[in-house]
Amino acid sequence: MRYRAYTTAFRVEARQQTRYRGAAMGGIVTQVFFGLILVALYDTLSGGTDEGFRRTATYVWLQQIFFRAYFNLDSELNDQVMTGNVAYSMLRPVDLHSWWFWRAMAQKIITIAMRILPMLLLQLLLPERWRLLPPADIPAFVQFAFSLLIGFMIICQINLICSAISMRTLDNKGITAMINLLMMILAGNIIPLTLVPDRLQTLIRLQPFAQLLDAPIRMYQGMASPGEWLAAAALQLGWLVLLWGLCRWMWSRNLLRIEVQGG
Amino acid sequence: MRYMMNAMRMNLRRAAQYRASFLMQICSQIVMTGGDLWAMLMLLERYGRMGHWEGREILFFFGAMHLVFSVTEMINRGLGHFGSSIRSGAFDTMLTRPRRLLTQVLLSELDPRRVGTMAVGITAMAVATALIGIEWTVWKVLLLLWSMTATVCLMLGLFLLEAVICFFSVQSIEMVNILTYGGRQTCQYPVDLYPDFIRILFTYVVPVALCLQYPVSRVLGRPMAAGIPDGLLWLCPLAGPGFLALMTLFWCFGVRRYRSTGS
Amino acid sequence: MSEPLIRAEGLTKRYRRSTGGKGLTGFFGRSTETVDGLVDATFRVEPGEIVGLLGPNGAGKSTTVKLLTGILRPDGGSCSVGGLVPWRDRRTYTAGIGTVFGQRMQLWWDVPILDSFRLLRDIYRVEETAWKNRLDELAEALALGDLLNVPLRQLSLGQRMRAELCGSLLHSPKLLFLDEPTIGLDAVSKLNLREFLLLERERHGTTILLTTHDMADMQALCRRVLVLGHGRLLYDGSLHDILQRYDTRHEVRCRFAGEPVWQDIPSSVALRRDEGEWELSFAPHAIPADEVLRLILAAGRIEELTLKEAPVDEMVAEMYNALHLS
CATH class of the missing domain: 3.40.50.300 (P-loop containing nucleotide triphosphate hydrolases)
Known part of the structure; x- marks a missing residue:
């Protein structure tokens, strides 16, 4: 019973999101177009090395399918933070951090659920060479799915940390724009992290944004050894725990402050 | 004329009202272009060259495209937000003022923040010039200026198209981004790197290659594999103003429809 | 002109x-x-x-x-x-x-x-x-x-x-x-x-x-x-x-010294007792105001009397109703 409020937050938000189907369709076409441009470019650049190119193409498509969800911001939370109304939601007898967290998770998951099938179907229109490859094997797919879920949780925590900062600074545009841009670069959306020079790649893989989508994609394409998988999964979980803790701490501090100020 | 100057001053003052946020946003603009720049450098690092183009030549194309696009964005902000102008009634207000609608829309929101990205573009071109050792002649400078101006017209035409579509349906707007932002994304690299259908799309349908890349390739003293007859070099950029003129007609049609349907 | x-x-x-x-x-x-x-x-x-x-x-x-x-x-x-x-x-x-x-x-x-x-x-x-x-x-x-x-x-x-x-x-x-x-x-x-x-x-x-x-x-x-x-x-x-035209409700409130005796109240006048006061509401086009006043005078000795028109918003509402606009 304790968790009913959060499952409700999740369900209500999920239903809300399905209303935006029309906009999602426009987004899908755009996403496929951008993916197409990148794949076509990498095809030329790779100069016929088949194995490497097809892995890159798969990487690009997985990014295009899932990355849009990472951009979703909870506009209601955003409004509440900017207007200061977030104080009123303290009247509800729920843990606020968890409340907003499950709402955000619902947004991400529904965004993906609405996009995944059309995106996969559109793949069939592409020349075979440019298409998304299936996962390496069944365990790889299971690893990928779990890892993706953890990636969602991490981005939700990052978003909530941003909101916590905005509560203080009361300027959300700057910080959101900055985080989104950093994410595009560091999560491998602008250019696959696999194309970054090797030495830099090992470093760049350690930072939290690489846990969002780069780690799941590498699992999808199959890890070299169980040990490598273990290391990647541990790193992802480690970031999740760290950011979760940080975020809860920031939220409780902020709310305390609002209470002291008397809203 | 006085209206124009005063409107520009007004836009500057508006930006200056929020100085901290303004600087922050300039920074994030730079980071965004920086992201594209980073991706380009990573690709060059991995592949050495792109097709038959050397890295420094790619850098020049990149700088020219980003410069053109940021100049366009600086002018066109009002068109970019046109959907919300219709919804908020700001467009109705323009209809009750004794000036040309297009003038009012263009002057309603100039965006001085784009100086950041403009600087990135100019720097890229300057560095590339030094690396290549281009010998500038009057003709080359004139050709470059003419082609960049023409491309700004072309891009404005694209944003105008986007705005006219707002008269019909606000939902399909994300799809039109394919031509504007997708155009920037695609054409930061020479179009002859892409397969035929993309090359033809951005040469003859959305003639970025005719307006910008083909003249630039001549300035660099290199042939471009885009299938454009040589003698027409100075005429090619005319496609830009031509496209804009066509879109202006379409705009008039859109306004007519808006005033007779009032939707 | x-x-x-x-x-x-x-x-x-x-x-x-x-x-x-x-x-x-x-x-x-x-x-x-x-x-x-x-x-x-x-x-x-x-x-x-x-x-x-x-x-x-x-x-x-x-x-x-x-x-x-x-x-x-x-x-x-x-x-x-x-x-x-x-x-x-x-x-x-x-x-x-x-x-x-x-x-x-x-x-x-x-x-x-x-x-x-x-x-x-x-x-x-x-x-x-x-x-x-x-x-x-x-x-x-x-x-x-x-x-x-x-x-x-x-x-x-x-x-x-x-x-x-x-x-x-x-x-x-x-x-x-x-x-x-x-x-x-x-x-x-x-x-x-x-x-x-x-x-x-x-x-x-x-x-x-x-x-x-x-x-x-x-x-x-x-x-x-x-x-x-x-x-x-x-x-x-x-x-x-x-x-x-849509002023359908005038109200008269009055207090009497002693208990009034109402006689021949027509159906177009609504009579209501409110604590110690009496309230008569009527439509001016159905019955003239002086007629109503006569009824009151006949009922007893008046201590206090106020007359008020319906609030204008009510007239407008009445008008919208009559024109089938609401």
């Missing part, structure tokens, strides 16, 4: 609204229904008049304003204002009108209002000294003197509306459209606004077309109203007359 300023003949505007079908189907507009915005409206407005547009939400008031300001183009009929056709001669025409919309600001949000006024000067091509004089005059009448260097967003709602009015009058328009100008304003601001509008008309002979749901505004400003409903013009004439 002078030439009318506004002349509308059979003015008609219908909207097509798509019923369902979003995205691409909506784009091509497959399934649509027609909604009457305004149908066959004929009216005239003389120079210097203040005319109110009255009607429930969706009655066609905004459509009328949009047609007369040249925002929309009519499907049928004609209208000319001062010899110009609003939608056709848009740029010449709009140079001579002013508009204020209570629901949205037309001045620039982030800059001092003086900057907005300067830009308006350039938009309307007002000559510098004329602009300066006019601004002085308006700033004084609207008490904006200290606020000229404050950005619009920092002003209170009442101050904003004053600034909007000032902006819409800087080019000295002959015709002013006010669409719900007092919405959300406090009592003092409303009174000041009314006073200003009357003054402006007196000084410059400005013709004013006003829509509002505030009947007190309407009564203070307009002698003549156009009542609209479902896109049709239902009444054109004096505000007082139409209200009289």
Whole structure:
């Protein structure tokens, strides 16, 4: 019973999101177009090395399918933070951090659920060479799915940390724009992290944004050894725990402050 | 004329009202272009060259495209937000003022923040010039200026198209981004790197290659594999103003429809 | 009689609204229904008049304003204002009108209002000294003197509306459209606004077309109203007359010394006891007031008596009911 409020937050938000189907369709076409441009470019650049190119193409498509969800911001939370109304939601007898967290998770998951099938179907229109490859094997797919879920949780925590900062600074545009841009670069959306020079790649893989989508994609394409998988999964979980803790701490501090100020 | 100057001053003052946020946003603009720049450098690092183009030549194309696009964005902000102008009634207000609608829309929101990205573009071109050792002649400078101006017209035409579509349906707007932002994304690299259908799309349908890349390739003293007859070099950029003129007609049609349907 | 300023003949505007079908189907507009915005409206407005547009939400008031300001183009009929056709001669025409919309600001949000006024000067091509004089005059009448260097967003709602009015009058328009100008304003601001509008008309002979749901505004400003409903013009004439017609409930409250004895109360009078007082309500067109008074006098010795008319909002509600508008 304790968790009913959060499952409700999740369900209500999920239903809300399905209303935006029309906009999602426009987004899908755009996403496929951008993916197409990148794949076509990498095809030329790779100069016929088949194995490497097809892995890159798969990487690009997985990014295009899932990355849009990472951009979703909870506009209601955003409004509440900017207007200061977030104080009123303290009247509800729920843990606020968890409340907003499950709402955000619902947004991400529904965004993906609405996009995944059309995106996969559109793949069939592409020349075979440019298409998304299936996962390496069944365990790889299971690893990928779990890892993706953890990636969602991490981005939700990052978003909530941003909101916590905005509560203080009361300027959300700057910080959101900055985080989104950093994410595009560091999560491998602008250019696959696999194309970054090797030495830099090992470093760049350690930072939290690489846990969002780069780690799941590498699992999808199959890890070299169980040990490598273990290391990647541990790193992802480690970031999740760290950011979760940080975020809860920031939220409780902020709310305390609002209470002291008397809203 | 006085209206124009005063409107520009007004836009500057508006930006200056929020100085901290303004600087922050300039920074994030730079980071965004920086992201594209980073991706380009990573690709060059991995592949050495792109097709038959050397890295420094790619850098020049990149700088020219980003410069053109940021100049366009600086002018066109009002068109970019046109959907919300219709919804908020700001467009109705323009209809009750004794000036040309297009003038009012263009002057309603100039965006001085784009100086950041403009600087990135100019720097890229300057560095590339030094690396290549281009010998500038009057003709080359004139050709470059003419082609960049023409491309700004072309891009404005694209944003105008986007705005006219707002008269019909606000939902399909994300799809039109394919031509504007997708155009920037695609054409930061020479179009002859892409397969035929993309090359033809951005040469003859959305003639970025005719307006910008083909003249630039001549300035660099290199042939471009885009299938454009040589003698027409100075005429090619005319496609830009031509496209804009066509879109202006379409705009008039859109306004007519808006005033007779009032939707 | 002078030439009318506004002349509308059979003015008609219908909207097509798509019923369902979003995205691409909506784009091509497959399934649509027609909604009457305004149908066959004929009216005239003389120079210097203040005319109110009255009607429930969706009655066609905004459509009328949009047609007369040249925002929309009519499907049928004609209208000319001062010899110009609003939608056709848009740029010449709009140079001579002013508009204020209570629901949205037309001045620039982030800059001092003086900057907005300067830009308006350039938009309307007002000559510098004329602009300066006019601004002085308006700033004084609207008490904006200290606020000229404050950005619009920092002003209170009442101050904003004053600034909007000032902006819409800087080019000295002959015709002013006010669409719900007092919405959300406090009592003092409303009174000041009314006073200003009357003054402006007196000084410059400005013709004013006003829509509002505030009947007190309407009564203070307009002698003549156009009542609209479902896109049709239902009444054109004096505000007082139409209200009289729907004035269905007068009330008399009285207290008697001792218990009154009521005799022959007709069915058109409702009698009610309220604590120690008696309340009689009646419709003035069904039974004359002196008749009611006679009944009261006959009932007993009166200690106290008050007579009150129905609140004007109730008359309007009654009118909407009678015209099947609600």
